[in-house]
Each structure stands twice: as C-alpha cells, then as structure tokens.
Amino acid sequence: MEFPDVKINAYAEAHTSPESELLAELNRDTNANVLFPRMLSGHLQGRLLGMMSKMIRPERILEIGTYTGYSALCLSEGMQDGGMLHTIELNPEHEERIRKYFRKAGAEKKITLHIGNAKKIIPTLHETFDLIFIDADKENYSTYFELVFPMLRKGGYIFADNTLWNGKVLEPVDPNDKETLGIVEFNKKVQADTRVENVLLPVRDGVMILRKK
Numbered sequence: 001m002e003f004p005d006v007k008i009n010a011y012a013e014a015h016t017s018p019e020s021e022l023l024a025e026l027n028r029d030t031n032a033n034v035l036f037p038r039m040l041s042g043h044l045q046g047r048l049l050g051m052m053s054k055m056i057r058p059e060r061i062l063e064i065g066t067y068t069g070y071s072a073l074c075l076s077e078g079m080q081d082g083g084m085l086h087t088i089e090l091n092p093e094h095e096e097r098i099r100k101y102f103r104k105a106g107a108e109k110k111i112t113l114h115i116g117n118a119k120k121i122i123p124t125l126h127e128t129f130d131l132i133f134i135d136a137d138k139e140n141y142s143t144y145f146e147l148v149f150p151m152l153r154k155g156g157y158i159f160a161d162n163t164l165w166n167g168k169v170l171e172p173v174d175p176n177d178k179e180t181l182g183i184v185e186f187n188k189k190v191q192a193d194t195r196v197e198n199v200l201l202p203v204r205d206g207v208m209i210l211r212k213k
C-alpha cells in the first residue's frame, strides 16, 4: 500500500499555505543533515498543527519528541502571549540545531527545551496543559497518555502522531514489533476511554486528536 496516496498528498500540499521561510530552511536542513528526516512533521502536517494551535489558542503546551524542533515551532504559532511550550527530546545530538532554530524564530523565551527521557521529565513538570503533542517512541504512547492525562485541563486536547503507522495498524501484528503494538494499543485505549472524545485524522501518517470531556 502506498500510504498516504502520493498524488492526493501533493495536491493537498499544493492547496495548503506554504511553510514560512524559516520552517522551510529547517525542513531542508533536517533532510540534508539529520538521520531519519521522515520523522519531521513537514509542510502539510505542520500547517495543520499551526492552524489547530491558532484555533485552540493554548497558554501551556507540552510536546513529547522534539526531533529538530519543526513541530514545536508550528505548535507555538497560536500560543497566547505569556504562554510556554515545553518540549522534550531524548537525543542530545539534536540540541544545538533545535536551539539554533528556536533562536532564529525568536521563540527561545516561549519554548523550554528539556533534553532527556520524557518518562522522567514529565513528572517534574508541575503544570496544567491546554494542548499536548505525543510524538516520541511509539511503544510508550499509552504510558505517555496515562502520564499526561491528569496534567491536561478539562476541555484540553492531545494530538498523537503516527497513529496509522504507515498502514501497519491494518495488518496482523508481529508480536516482536513493539512500535506497531504500541500504536495499536494506544488507539484501542483512546477509543475505549469514556473520558475523551476523539477523531483519527488520516493526514500524513495519521494524527489522533482527542479532547478531555
């Protein structure tokens, strides 16, 4: 299966506002110089995150999985003045590039970067969040969901990326494939959770959006 459909995706991108010059530069830089550039949200999903942030107007945002900082910059677009986005990245090799682009965007005062394991860092954040983006190691999506749910305000949103996992969610899962198992378990958990309403958007690799009732 070609997922998502290449022509539909190209058409959708052609009818979506362009990336800012800075985001385009970060996208190019990541693709040219960083391992696994497919992890970056990219043009279409980045514009979706930016648009949804402008709709929600969050004051406090948490991102799990910064990579090179592309989605953090998109999520910060609709943040209220005086707001703060916390973003957590395990791999210290990304730190210099992340900080460089946050600085170039003039966002270093409204984005706090934490380098380390999200499972350890999340419990140290004594905050209530309006918007949380889960986009780190797939096997821990359910753990992250449980960890952050009490920190999400009533009426707040969680977005989780890669919830269609290249279509692997449709196939029988190899019991050794922890990433696919993690995504399938997370999707089931959310779907069965009566404390939330949710929609799985088939954009790029699938974005689960849920709202705390």
Ligand SMILES: C[S@@+](CC[C@H](N)C(=O)[O-])C[C@H]1O[C@@H](n2cnc3c(N)ncnc32)[C@H](O)[C@@H]1O
Binding pocket: 039, 040, 041, 042, 064, 065, 066, 067, 068, 069, 070, 071, 072, 088, 089, 090, 091, 116, 117, 118, 119, 135, 136, 137
């Ligand atoms: C898919 S990428 C994030 C992409 C980014 N959100 C974007 O859209 O541009 C996932 C990132 O999560 C990081 N990661 C993996 N396990 C982690 C953990 N336990 N704690 C924090 N970050 C983690 C990886 O190093 C990687 O950079």
